Amino acid sequence: MNFMELMQLKEEWAHFRSRHPKFPLFLKAVHREAIMEGTVIEIQVTAPDGKTMNSNLKVRKEDLELLKRLEKMF
Known part of the structure; x- marks a missing residue:
């Protein structure tokens, strides 16, 4: 970028x-x-037609490092 x-x-x-x-x-x-190692993040999206999609992830140490870098950008 x-x-x-x-x-x-x-x-x-x-x-x-x-x-x-x-x-x-x-x-x-x-x-x-x-947000710490082991935290589970879940997200649900509902479209205007009512269709929903769900996903989740468990935060890893590497994810925390990326989040820290992104935080500095904004």
Whole structure:
């Protein structure tokens, strides 16, 4: 990713935060209080037609390292 793409991504993230102000706060609280090795993250997506999709993952040490790097970017 080049510098211009990174700057554009940061700008898009700022717009996302303004449209969905509670979601970044939720992510920050989860990161601060619950993300550790062994944590299970589950996500469910419901489409407008009612179809749902679910997935989960168990956080590994390597995942924590990636999350720390991403946190520094934003």
